[in-house]
Amino acid sequence: MKYKILIVDDEPPARKLLSDYVSKIPDLEMAGTFKNGEEALRFLKENSVDILLLDIRMPLMTGMDLLNELSDKPLTIFITAYEEYAVKGYELDVIDYLVKPVSFERFKKAVNRAIEYLSVQVEAVESPDKLDYFFIKTDTRIVKFLYAEIQAIEAQREYVKFITPTRKVMSLVSLTGIANALPGEFVRIHRSFIINMRHIDEIQANEVVIGKDIYPISRNYREEFFKKLENRKLI
Template identity: 70%
Template sequence: MKYRCLIADDEAPARKLLTDYVSKTANLELAAVCNNGAEVVQFLEENAVDIMLLDIRMPIKTGIDVLKNLNERPITILVSAYEEYAIKGYELDVIDYLVKPVSFERFKKAIDKAMDFLAVQVAAHEKGDKPDYFFIKTDTRIVKFLFSDVSAIEAQREYIKIITPSKKVMSLVSLSSIANVLPPDFIRIHRSFIINMRHIDEVQSNEVIIGKEIYPISRNYRDTFFAKLGDRKLL
């Protein structure tokens, strides 16, 4: 399967290098090359891509501006000469962060990660259902979770914390990435929190209570959450 890729960078040498890397990568085809963030937004309004290689410091709209203004984002790999933007990037749920100058080996590692994630999405869609468990890597271990056991997932900078009644596990994964493989019982209630509705004990004003934990409901997710909660109320 071929995955469509978009490159966005205001520097011609960087665009040329990434274009060359894309041409050397199997199952990856170039959909567009953009000089600034405004061109990215305009292109994505009319076209779909699977993977976006996005520079941060660009004129008109920065890469951060682009991510904040897109309702539906492609799997995004940020590319920048400045390491200090890495944490901000992971807060915006990018799948990887490349620091210039980018070697082909490091580029390929990021693309493979994006393709693996996309392949899981495609397989789940074609099968029409999902297993009742998932595996997550943490440090040197791979830990198995039942979806039904997970009460909440919290974003902490570039990490996520998976919370169950018996344990909490950290992993270097974005919240957006894991959100795409969660079953319908899970819902995002805040930029930093996804909760499992099966584990809710109470809802008080703008808070969800699960056991001894209290999770805030942000304004951006409030309407969607209460609409889903309303569908499940008896009275």
């Protein structure tokens, strides 16, 4: 599996160096490069990535401002020339903090940490289509879920909420990483929502009703959702 990675840095030489580093790691797929936070934010509102390489001090919008604007944050590695931002960076739950100039070995170590984190978000020894359960890490526990019991999964800033009829559990994971590991009855209908089609009660215009909860269907995910729905309709 390849993980999509995005580079945001206002310095052209830094973008070129990081792009070269990315090309040397087989597990990574370049999603794009941007010179400022505003351009990156527009892209991330329409597209999902797994890993974000993010400079902090940039014109127009800082890296920290960009992260604060995202409801579904990718795993983020800060790359900057200013060590004093390290503490603030970890408050935002970035997975690593690299100080320029960055060697390839240090870059590789940070990226491998992110890849390892993504690969164990959903722990299963076989394909999820063959198992009926999975495990998710929370701050203090490892929680077991049955796929069939999950009604929806919601991104809340850097956390993801797993919603069942009887409980709601928060975990520090990526919604994109979760989406890639779920079986076929799950479908993403919004940047912030994945729903289980088994639990749908009604569909009203651009909303899905599950019990007392209503989930919006965004334009970017509408086609995929209704394509899956068509395969399950009797008439």
